[in-house]
Amino acid sequence: MxxxxxxxxxxxxxxxxxxxxxxxxxxxxxxxxxxxxxxxxxxxxxxxxxxxxxxxxxxxxxxxxxxxxxxxxxxxxxxxxxxxxxxxxxxxxxxxxxxxxxxxxxxxxxxxxxxxxxPATGRSGRVTVSVHADRDPQIAVALCGAALEAVETALRQHPQRDDRHRAQAASSGRVILVGGGPGDPELLTVKGNRALGEADVVVVDRLAPLTLLDGLREGVEIIDVSKIPHGRFTPQEEINEILVSRARKGRVVVRLKGGDSFVFGRGMEEVLACKEAGVPVEVIPGVTSAIAVPALAGIPLTHRGLSQGFTVVSGHAAPDDPRSTLDWESLARGGTTLVVLMGVENLPLIVGALLEAGRDANTPLACVMDGALPSQQVVLTTLAAVSSSGAPLELRSPAVVVIGAVGAFAEV
Ligand SMILES: C[S@@+](CC[C@H](N)C(=O)[O-])C[C@H]1O[C@@H](n2cnc3c(N)ncnc32)[C@H](O)[C@@H]1O
Structure with a gap:
């Protein structure tokens, strides 16, 4: 023996x-x-x-x-x-x-x-789980995974257990901007998910992964501040005020947005409002729809031999709109893949500007609607086709439009 x-x-x-x-x-x-x-x-x-x-x-x-x-x-x-x-x-x-x-x-x-x-080791925030299973590494790894899941469940239900520093921070109130990714809850970052577990208040946009709300702790206040194109919206000043006032009451406020907060997300305005009010604010980056939505439709924004870069622009102001500060001629000639967000309404005008500036009429143009959602839809056409027949019938908001040779990879 x-x-x-x-x-x-x-x-x-x-x-x-x-x-x-x-x-x-x-x-x-x-x-x-x-x-x-x-x-x-x-x-x-x-x-x-x-x-x-x-x-x-x-x-x-x-x-x-x-x-x-x-x-x-x-x-x-x-x-x-x-x-x-x-x-x-x-x-x-x-x-x-x-x-x-x-x-x-x-x-x-x-x-x-x-x-x-x-030991087999796993981490969740500031908690470390280490398992020695009588020197059996495989059992240790399995037990460590199970223990970590239990820890994460406990932290979601009792975030103040995470550590005393966090509890102190929470008592003084703070704001966490969480980039939620393009809509699939699994594309939220681990750090963003953890922040949601700590939240007392979640201030949410329509394009954030809304299914995450169902998993929040009981009692978490949810405030919907969605801005619907041509529809209901909460002014940005009011959103800033909600963030600051809730945090001042000692609450952990998560501002949950679609994609990344700093890509057409007005995230910096919220950061500045918090800083001006003396409220601690943290930014957790998210997976932006500008890159992820094309990827989910099979489109790489760069590809050797086809595209050496990409440019992400907002199409909310048409090229001839005095509010537009974009140089469409340079964009047409730049040779990079062009990614247009918020471009549904102005697509024919955008295409017209690109063609006028000399972009090849056969350039592929892919539209990805409802990216990362079960309703995701992809349409592939060309600049010439949009110019002659108008925007594709299926085009609807939200959509990411990709213009460039790589668009041909679209999985329709
Ligand atoms: C106000 S911008 C916010 C962008 C966001 N901050 C990001 O990083 O993805 C909204 C635009 O993002 C694009 N968008 C966001 N989520 C999308 C999705 N799931 N599918 C397609 N387009 C999306 C659309 O062009 C939409 O009009």
């Missing part, structure tokens, strides 16, 4: 600025270096060759790289060592030096002899 495994002491190491030596430069070392960099350790990798991602980190001076085989003495001044080579003999020598110098050491090939053991 084998003896019971030696018990472990679970520990949190503060490695910020402390030297950690990783011997080995393959994918396993890369994985460990990622975790060490998150802990802000001062990492030295010892290996004659390293994978490209590690080489890049070394070139950017984010880690040190000793480009040679391990030599005794390499662990000098280290707080922690990691033996990550594919050579058991080298790993054993690293462990021996570490033992002699009383430096804790992990060993990838034979953890049973190492003085330290890496």
């Amino acid at each position: 084998s003896p019971p495994p030696e018990p472990l002491l679970p520990l949190g190491l503060r490695l910020c600025g402390r030297r950690v030596v990783v011997v080995g430069g393959g994918p396993v070392a890369l994985r460990r270096v990622g975790a060490l960099m998150a802990a802000q350790a001062s990492v030295t990798v010892v290996s004659p060759t390293i994978v490209a991602a590690l080489e890049d980190l070394a070139q950017r001076h984010l880690i040190d790289w000793l480009a040679r085989p391990y030599e005794p003495g390499d662990l000098h001044h280290a707080w922690l060592a990691m033996a990550c080579t594919a050579d058991a003999a080298v790993n054993a020598r690293v462990l021996t030096e570490a033992e002699e110098a009383r430096i804790f050491c992990l060993r990838v090939d034979d953890a049973s002899h190492a003085s330290a053991w890496m």
